[in-house]
Amino acid sequence: MDITRLAVDAGAFINRAVQYTEESLGQAEKTELDSRLESLLDRADSTKTWTDKIISQTETLLQPNPGARLEDLFYKGLDWSTPERPTPHELLSENMMDAALELGRHTPYGSTLIKCGELERQIGVANKKLIQSTDINFLSPLRRFTDQEYTVIQNERRQLVNKRLDLDIAKARLRKAQEADSEAQGLNANPLGEEYVAHVSYMFSFLRVRWLKMWAQEVSQAEMELRISQSVFDRQSEITRLLLEGINTTHAAHLRSLYDFVEDQASYYAQCYQLTQDLHTQLASAPPLVCYNNNWHLETNQPSTDKQPTLSNCWVLYNQPGLDNHPGKQPTPTNQPGNQ
Structure with missing residues (x-):
């Protein structure tokens, strides 16, 4: 590593x-x-x-x-x-x-x-x-x-x-490098006076500039890093x-x-x-189907000699003419004895 x-x-x-x-x-x-x-x-x-x-x-x-x-x-x-x-x-x-x-x-x-x-x-x-x-x-x-x-x-x-x-x-x-450089130039440009306060002020300004210089880069180096960062960005x-x-x-x-x-x-x-x-x-x-007596039969139009089923035990499936087309639904009896 x-x-x-x-x-x-x-x-x-x-x-x-x-x-x-x-x-x-x-x-x-x-x-x-x-x-x-x-x-x-x-x-x-x-x-x-x-x-x-x-x-x-x-x-x-x-x-x-x-x-x-x-x-x-x-x-x-x-x-x-x-x-x-x-x-x-x-x-x-x-x-x-x-x-x-x-x-x-x-x-x-x-x-x-x-x-x-x-x-x-x-x-x-x-x-x-x-x-x-x-x-x-x-x-x-x-x-x-x-x-x-x-x-x-x-x-x-x-x-x-x-x-x-x-x-x-x-x-x-x-910005920090420019600020430190500007303060350093200002510090060097102002001559010291004879007063004690001026010496104290100068000392504090000097320490501040040294502090800024310690953490800030040189202006030329900071400008170079900025150009590189701008190019990469x-x-x-x-x-x-x-x-x-x-x-x-x-x-x-x-x-x-x-x-x-x-x-x-x-x-x-x-x-x-x-x-x-x-x-x-x-x-x-x-073809339509008729079920009576539990037996299924094809519905035809041919007359039959067999005994016809009564409506009480007969229902029609599939498109039986004249009746509702719902499987298992019994038709309403007509002309039955007792209905007169």
Whole structure:
């Protein structure tokens, strides 16, 4: 370990802390940054803030369960692969399939449950693809800015603050050196008188000048350090400015990612609509069914010689003409004995 370098760094840290404290208390002058640079810094901060909010809300949209999101964050922190978990649509599909097996898959209700379960399964698969594509095409570029690009900006920003503090420290040292030199010149210009008070005053002034000279640098040395600090500060300001102007490129990249997100959503919802519409058409084209005495029969317009069921033990499903289209709802009896 370089002890000398460590001591220099510690001294610089203490000087910066003192300068920052005096600025906070209004006891020291502060060099203001260029207004253009301040505007770029504010824009970078706003971009970071809103990007974090968009990422968080998008993750909530894709995974509403906060426990699952916390688990994913835990695995991500350990650099482990996230465990596969079923989507809500896939869980609903499993329940529908299990219900159909237990209630009778060959009944109209059971067979329809199977069809709806298959629909939910396909929607769940499409939802997983949407989550995967959104994470790759939309969230990853946004996270790259918050985790990498903005971190670089913050590092350069801290360097700029340090160089600005060093510049103000150099300015303060130059002022002290000029003050000590001015008082020394004034002390030498005034000849001593014969009075005792003049000698005492001269002694105190001499001690003050010696004290200032002890803690103040020579004017030439202070001016040289100021020029160096100003040059370093200007160079760091330019580096930070060029880096911050790259926010425009970041916005353009995020815009392309946003287009990809909208395209992925459009594809997902179009696929879900098509799957749902196909099942709806299939169910709507099914022939009406009549159930009586716990048996299902196709409703036809052909006359039958069999004994017709009474309305007390019969109900109609699926688009039965003249009746309400709600499964299990019994029609109102008409022309029955006792209703005259």
